[in-house]
Amino acid sequence: MVVKVYGPAYASPKRVILCLVEKEIEFETVPVDLIKGEQRSPEYLKLQPFGELPVIQDGDFILYESRAIMRYYAEKYRSQGTELLGKTIEERGLVEQWLEVEAHNYNPAIYELTIQLLFSSKFGRPVDEKLVKESDEKLGKTLDVYEERLSKSKYLAGDFFSLADLSHIPFTHYLVGPMGRQHMIRDRKHVSAWWDDISNRPSWKKVLELCKTPFG
Amino acid sequence: MVVKVYGPAYASPKRVILCLVEKEIEFETVPVDLIKGEQRSPEYLKLQPFGELPVIQDGDFILYESRAIMRYYAEKYRSQGTELLGKTIEERGLVEQWLEVEAHNYNPAIYELTIQLLFSSKFGRPVDEKLVKESDEKLGKTLDVYEERLSKSKYLAGDFFSLADLSHIPFTHYLVGPMGRQHMIRDRKHVSAWWDDISNRPSWKKVLELCKTPFG
Numbered sequence: 001m002v003v004k005v006y007g008p009a010y011a012s013p014k015r016v017i018l019c020l021v022e023k024e025i026e027f028e029t030v031p032v033d034l035i036k037g038e039q040r041s042p043e044y045l046k047l048q049p050f051g052e053l054p055v056i057q058d059g060d061f062i063l064y065e066s067r068a069i070m071r072y073y074a075e076k077y078r079s080q081g082t083e084l085l086g087k088t089i090e091e092r093g094l095v096e097q098w099l100e101v102e103a104h105n106y107n108p109a110i111y112e113l114t115i116q117l118l119f120s121s122k123f124g125r126p127v128d129e130k131l132v133k134e135s136d137e138k139l140g141k142t143l144d145v146y147e148e149r150l151s152k153s154k155y156l157a158g159d160f161f162s163l164a165d166l167s168h169i170p171f172t173h174y175l176v177g178p179m180g181r182q183h184m185i186r187d188r189k190h191v192s193a194w195w196d197d198i199s200n201r202p203s204w205k206k207v208l209e210l211c212k213t214p215f216g
Numbered sequence: 217m218v219v220k221v222y223g224p225a226y227a228s229p230k231r232v233i234l235c236l237v238e239k240e241i242e243f244e245t246v247p248v249d250l251i252k253g254e255q256r257s258p259e260y261l262k263l264q265p266f267g268e269l270p271v272i273q274d275g276d277f278i279l280y281e282s283r284a285i286m287r288y289y290a291e292k293y294r295s296q297g298t299e300l301l302g303k304t305i306e307e308r309g310l311v312e313q314w315l316e317v318e319a320h321n322y323n324p325a326i327y328e329l330t331i332q333l334l335f336s337s338k339f340g341r342p343v344d345e346k347l348v349k350e351s352d353e354k355l356g357k358t359l360d361v362y363e364e365r366l367s368k369s370k371y372l373a374g375d376f377f378s379l380a381d382l383s384h385i386p387f388t389h390y391l392v393g394p395m396g397r398q399h400m401i402r403d404r405k406h407v408s409a410w411w412d413d414i415s416n417r418p419s420w421k422k423v424l425e426l427c428k429t430p431f432g
Binding site: 049 | 288
């Protein structure tokens, strides 16, 4: 059964697709156009009642929330493709910790910057400069903690690539590209080396080839 | 080795303590006073570099982020106490989905209400009425989706109690108590039955006996 992933143009579904590529799992994608509001159609809301991306269909099994979907496939196909959860239960604990840090300390700020700097113009809305400033500051403080952490271990959860690192890639790709904030990564030596490492994985290059973004 | 949990007075650490009680794991607590700013002391920042609660120490192993800590113990002591992750890999997937919904669709609104309605006065700050209104609306919309879900299954992830339900308890206890918003639960028949079920577990009564809240 081929996994169907909804909304491949956007960053959160790209987390899932990147995980599937690392795990060597076959998938197909189903476009959802946020600008046209397709995520609020009755058909889509039957799959994802909050009207958010992504959702997957795997036979009769439907699952949403990108990090939940990644955990499911990383666990189900543990011995196939890249091990993404660490080897021991303590390593998995640290993967979960840094995945939560990504969700609560990193993503809210970078998501807000994405909305303000990349999506506002598409919806014809003005940019909220106060929110941009607050988000830049919050993201910078989080990256300062990352810099300290990555001075001690090659990846966030330890000396192994994991879901915790992977989950940062799609939105950080916007940050260093269309958002023009490459300096936030480059001004921090260890964060910069980490970004070079994780963004040069063949899996991410494949995702970028397969799934266009709305920002070219 | 007894697990040390920091910050037992507050809601996020109570998630962890509740999980430890359900899993029959011994623990002790270490007070952290947020009003006095103890979470920003150099000693605390060595354990939790973002200055947030909770963090645990288990011998040499240090872990933060409440949902990561809960997953770690629920997995490590899988066959001890209450099974909190579901039985099959698909059930665990749904536990993860609803735990993410709690983190992203439920908690941000109820956390903001907690800050505005319960903590602002302790810090001598005015209540931001616009934020309160937005948070009430957001939480209400999320609870509407819960009502639909809980009309079809007894608990969020299926017909079994899990981390997904447990994670809602400490902040919802504030909502129906000191925040005076019991109607948000009671006006929704299935949410109301679910709340009665999960908040009457002996584990939660034990947590409330052991760990006082700053709101009596």
